[in-house]
Each structure stands twice: as C-alpha cells, then as structure tokens.
Amino acid sequence: MAILNETARLEPRSTATAAARREAAPYMNPYLAGVGLGLVLLAAFVVMGRGLGASGAFSSLVAWLVSAVAPAHAQANEFYADYLGSGVGHPLKDWLVFEVLGVLVGGFLSGLLAGRVQRGVEKGPRISTRGRLTLAFTGGALMGIGAKLARGCTSGQALSGGAVLSAGSWAFMLMVFAGGYATAWFLRRQWQ
Amino acid sequence: MNISLASWSLPSKLALVALGLGALALFGDPYGGGAVTIQPRELAAMVQKEVDHVSVQELSDWVLQGRTDYRLIDLRDATAYAAYHIPTAENLLITELPGDSLARNEKIVLYSEGGIHSAQAWFLLQAEGYKGATILRGGLDEWNDRILHRAPAASTPTAGTLPPTPGATVAAPPAVKPPPPAAAPAAAPKKKKKEGC
Amino acid sequence: MSAPFFKFGAFGDEASLVVAFAIGIGFGFFLERAGFGSARKLTDQFYLKDLAVLKVMFTAIVTAMLGIFYLSWMGFMDLSLVYFGSTYLVPQIVGGLILGVGFVVGGYCPGTSVVALATGKLDALVFLAGVTVGIFGFGEAWPAIAGFVNSTDLGPLTLPQAFGLRYGLVVFLVVVAALGAFKGAEAVERRMARREGAV
Numbered sequence: 154m155a156i157l158n159e160t161a162r163l164e165p166r167s168t169a170t171a172a173a174r175r176e177a178a179p180y181m182n183p184y185l186a187g188v189g190l191g192l193v194l195l196a197a198f199v200v201m202g203r204g205l206g207a208s209g210a211f212s213s214l215v216a217w218l219v220s221a222v223a224p225a226h227a228q229a230n231e232f233y234a235d236y237l238g239s240g241v242g243h244p245l246k247d248w249l250v251f252e253v254l255g256v257l258v259g260g261f262l263s264g265l266l267a268g269r270v271q272r273g274v275e276k277g278p279r280i281s282t283r284g285r286l287t288l289a290f291t292g293g294a295l296m297g298i299g300a301k302l303a304r305g306c307t308s309g310q311a312l313s314g315g316a317v318l319s320a321g322s323w324a325f326m327l328m329v330f331a332g333g334y335a336t337a338w339f340l341r342r343q344w345q
Numbered sequence: 346m347n348i349s350l351a352s353w354s355l356p357s358k359l360a361l362v363a364l365g366l367g368a369l370a371l372f373g374d375p376y377g378g379g380a381v382t383i384q385p386r387e388l389a390a391m392v393q394k395e396v397d398h399v400s401v402q403e404l405s406d407w408v409l410q411g412r413t414d415y416r417l418i419d420l421r422d423a424t425a426y427a428a429y430h431i432p433t434a435e436n437l438l439i440t441e442l443p444g445d446s447l448a449r450n451e452k453i454v455l456y457s458e459g460g461i462h463s464a465q466a467w468f469l470l471q472a473e474g475y476k477g478a479t480i481l482r483g484g485l486d487e488w489n490d491r492i493l494h495r496a497p498a499a500s501t502p503t504a505g506t507l508p509p510t511p512g513a514t515v516a517a518p519p520a521v522k523p524p525p526p527a528a529a530p531a532a533a534p535k536k537k538k539k540e541g542c
Numbered sequence: 543m544s545a546p547f548f549k550f551g552a553f554g555d556e557a558s559l560v561v562a563f564a565i566g567i568g569f570g571f572f573l574e575r576a577g578f579g580s581a582r583k584l585t586d587q588f589y590l591k592d593l594a595v596l597k598v599m600f601t602a603i604v605t606a607m608l609g610i611f612y613l614s615w616m617g618f619m620d621l622s623l624v625y626f627g628s629t630y631l632v633p634q635i636v637g638g639l640i641l642g643v644g645f646v647v648g649g650y651c652p653g654t655s656v657v658a659l660a661t662g663k664l665d666a667l668v669f670l671a672g673v674t675v676g677i678f679g680f681g682e683a684w685p686a687i688a689g690f691v692n693s694t695d696l697g698p699l700t701l702p703q704a705f706g707l708r709y710g711l712v713v714f715l716v717v718v719a720a721l722g723a724f725k726g727a728e729a730v731e732r733r734m735a736r737r738e739g740a741v
C-alpha cells in the first residue's frame with residue numbers, strides 16, 4: 154500500500170494511461186529481457202535446485218488465513234495442510250513467499266528506473282473502470298483455480314517446468330495459449 | 346553477398362548462438378556428467394575423524410524415534426535380508442548402489458554382516474559423490490550383540506529409550522517399524538509444498 | 543563445488559529465504575523490463591498485435607534450458623537433484639485451459655500481477671484478491687475434486703522420456719521450434735501493423 158500512496162502524487166488516478174505512458178522509457182527488447190529472465194531462472198536452478206513460482210505463495214497465504222480463522226478446518230483439509238507443513242515453522246516462512254516479496258521489490262525498482270510507476274487501472278478505452286475491475290477479479294479467481302488444478306501457473310509450470318523439459322509443463326503451456334486465443338474475441342472490448 | 350556478422354541485429358546474433366548451442370547439444374548427455382574427482386586426503390580425514398560412522402546405539406535410537414531423514418541400506422543378499430534385517434532397512438546389493446534409488450543429498454547408513462563389505466560400499470558411494478554415506482560401526486554382528494542380545498546389566502546410556510528386556514526388543518521390530526520414508530506424514534507435506542508455483 | 547548448491551548443503555533453510563528474496567528481485571525486475579507489468583501489453587499477445595509474451599517466455603525457457611543442459615553435461619550440476627513436479631496430464635490440460643481464459647479475462651497471471659501491483663496498478667490488486675478467493679474456493683472444494691486433481695499421475699516425466707528421444711535432441715528441437723516461432727511472430731506483428739495502418 155505504501156507504494157500506491159507514494160505514486161499517487163505523480164499522477165491523478167484516471168489519467169494514468171496514454172499520456173503518462175508516452176513519457177515512460179520504452180520496454181526492453183523482448184529477446185534481451187527473455188535472456189535476462191532465463192538467467193535468473195537458471196540461477197534458481199543452480200543455487201536452489203528448483204525453479205521460480207508465484208501462485209504457490211498465494212496458496213500459503215490462503216492456507217495461513219484459513220488456519221487463523223478455523224484451525225481445525227484447515228488441518229482436516231489435505232490441500233491446506235500441505236501448505237501449512239509439519240507445523241514447525243510459520244506457513245508464510247516459505248521459499249515462494251519470500252521470492253514473491255522479491256518480485257514486488259524488483260518490479261518496483263525496474264518501474265521506478267523507467268518512470269513507469271503510475272497509480273491507475275489498466276484497460277482498453279471501451280470499458281468502464283468498474284467493468285474492468287469486475288473482470289480482473291473474475292479472471293483472478295479463474296487463474297487461482299486453474300493454477301491449483303495444474304499445480305502451477307505461468308511461472309512455476311510453463312517457465313520452470315518448460316526449462317527442465319517436464320512433459321506436463323509443455324502440455325500445460327500449449328493449453329494456456331489455446332485457452333487465451335479461444336477467449337480473446339469475446340473480451341476484445343476490455344482491451345482493444 | 347555480404348554477410349558481415351557485425352551488421353546483424355542483436356536478436357539475430359542471439360538466435361545464432363542459440364542455434365549453435367542447440368546443435369552442439371545433440372552430442373551431449375546431461376546425465377552423463379557428474380565426473381566426481383576423488384579426494385584421497387579428504388576421504389582419509391573422514392576415516393581418521395570417524396565422521397563416517399554411526400554406532401548401533403545411535404541407530405537404534407533413530408529407529409525407535411521413527412526418524413525418516415536417513416536411508417538404511419542392508420547390503421547382504423535377499424535370503425539373509427528376509428531372515429532378519431534391522432527395522433526400516435532396505436535391501437540393496439553393492440552392485441545396485443550407485444543407481445537411481447539413492448540421491449546424492451541423502452544421509453545413507455550402510456551395513457553388512459561385519460564391517461568390510463559396508464566399508465567398501467562406502468568408498469564406492471563417496472567416489473560417486475554421495476557425501477552423506479556412512480557405515481554402521483560393527484555391522485549386523487554388533488547390532489546383534491549390543492542391541493538384540495544385550496544383557497540388562499550391560500545397558501548403555503542410551504538404553505533408556507529401549508525396552509528393558511532383550512526379548513521384548515527382538516519381538517518389537519515390526520511394531521516400531523515406521524512407514525517407509527516416502528510415505529512418512531512429516532516428510533510428505535514438505536515435498537508437496539515445493540510444487541512449482 | 544557442485545550445483546545445485548542448496549541440495550549439496552552449501553547453506554541452510556534460513557539462508558535459502560534470503561536467496562529466494564534476491565532471486566525474486568531479479569525475476570520481478572526482468573518481468574517489468576519486458577513490459578509485463580501492463581495488462582494491455584500482456585493481452586496484446588492474444589490479439590496478435592504484440593507477441594512479447596511468446597518471445598520473452600520462450601527466450602527465457604531456451605536460455606535456462608541450454609544453461610542447465612551445459613552445466614550438467616560439464617559435470618558441474620547434478621540434473622538428477624533438480625526438482626520438478628510430477629506430470630498429471632489431464633488436470634494440467636484442464637488447468638491450462640482455465641488459466642488461459644483467466645489470463646484474457648483478468649489481464650495478468652499471478653507473477654505478472656505482482657509486478658503490476660508494484661508499479662501501482664489497482665486492477666492488479668483486485669486481480670490478486672481474485673486469485674486468493676479462487677485458491678480458497680479450490681481449497682474448500684478439495685474433498686470433492688481431489689480424485690480428479692490427482693488423476694493421470696505420470697510421475698516426474700520429461701519430454702525425452704515421454705517420446706523416447708535423447709535429451710540433447712529434444713534440446714535441439716526446442717531451440718529450432720522457438721526460433722521458428724520467433725520468425726513467425728515477427729511476421730505476424732508486421733502484418734498486423736500494416737493492417738492497422740491501412741484502416
């Protein structure tokens with residue numbers, strides 16, 4: 154939240170779109186950014202023997218929240234219990250949770266250096282802010298369900314599993330693109 | 346035709362590098378590496394300091410506590426293994442050792458009848474990079490003498506965790522046998538949590 | 543020194559969290575550099591205007607794949623110690639489809655939404671709230687769906703194993719496929735730009 158408060162001064166909320174974007178530095182060449190991302194991924198494999206992730210951190214968060222409200226209910230559920238671990242350490246004292254905190258900091262640093270930290274809502278010109286936020290929530294919920302069903306999202310499955318040639322990860326990756334292209338036409342008003 | 350590499354765009358150069366590395370990969374095997382160099386001095390020091398040993402008392406404590414953070418390997422043949430083995434032990438012959446069944450990051454306790462066979466297996470594993478390999482000191486002979494047929498008077502300081510009568514201990518093994526490491530409830534959640542993202 | 547360092551006991555669990563934070567910073571930095579903190583940039587992939595998602599993702603996969611392959615070949619890294627999850631084919635296909643739909647509806651994936659939040663996007667915050675609720679729903683439904691989620695368990699299966707090909711050959715084929723996809727992506731972008739210009 155501190156980030157939002159700080160950036161609120163830069164630009165009023167509603168105009169943080171086209172005008173602000175023109176001042177921001179251009180994005181990195183995608184192939185160069187890909188090599189950078191690949192080297193970070195490689196570092197994770199070399200140092201830790203595992204890949205990157207994102208949705209797992211939110212699973213730990215959910216499991217912790219549920220166990221805080223209803224401990225018995227959380228322990229009885231195999232899915233939550235997995236993320237709560239053996240009960241020795243705090244559920245949020247987890248590798249992916251700390252990695253995602255790093256993502257937050259890294260993303261902010263890069264955005265700051267490029268002048269891209271702007272408070273606002275990303276959307277196409279033909280949809281209301283309210284409509285966009287409703288769809289963002291719906292999409293997020295779908296993403297949460299899909300990521301848990303597939304045991305990982307674009308970071309954990311596609312990127313990390315793809316690099317070690319995991320068969321399931323490649324099947325998953327093709328399906329993500331398939332699902333996206335199949336839906337794009339119906340949602341063109343939101344983005345284009 | 347003018348093909349000057351300097352005039353190529355960055356993506357094209359990257360593509361060329363990727364293609365070259367990809368083509369060279371055709372001749373490689375990622376699992377074939379792992380050529381571990383044996384460090385005689387390091388091994389000698391480990392033997393000297395006896396860090397490569399686990400005593401029978403330690404092991405019996407671990408078994409009774411149901412610890413699952415190590416692998417206990419019985420190196421004898423299948424008949425001897427079937428007749429009796431230390432609870433939680435797995436049967437692997439020395440010829441099967443540097444295979445897929447063991448991981449290099451695991452703590453491995455080796456035992457055979459006496460000590461020679463397991464010492465040889467220990468060296469073999471160390472040479473293959475299994476740094477966690479250790480030997481049960483005295484082997485099964487000592488296990489029989491000190492743990493199974495131990496007179497009550499000869500109790501060791503760790504005997505407190507053991508049933509007082511030797512007869513009970515002999516009958517106990519099936520009862521104290523914890524589930525194999527893979528199915529242990531404490532270990533399973535940790536593994537599952539690591540699932541990607 | 544042998545890799546993976548953590549698996550050989552170079553440092554403990556506490557230190558691994560510091561490593562996680564540092565690696566996360568690198569991850570977030572390059573995601574933002576690539577423009578993945580912007581939902582419109584991300585979803586342009588599905589309207590064929592800007593195929594940066596494909597380019598960045600496949601370049602990253604190829605880079606890491608080649609790195610892992612060569613470090614293992616040289617004997618520096620023990621590939622058998624590198625963790626990756628088991629293949630559950632049908633749940634992963636269904637999950638991938640749902641995730642793809644969620645991508646276009648919500649505009650982000652979990653990792654990129656964290657970057658978007660870091661650069662001030664309110665929709666990313668709402669998206670992440672949705673992710674949390676979705677996972678909660680999944681958790682509550684767990685007793686009913688556990689059978690399906692755990693079905694078609696093929697174990698930790700790699701493409702070389704699945705197709706009976708040599709690892710090196712699969713690496714080569716992935717590189718060739720990625721370069722082909724990049725060439726195709728550039729052509730599609732040019733064509734879309736021309737069509738936009740004509741309108």
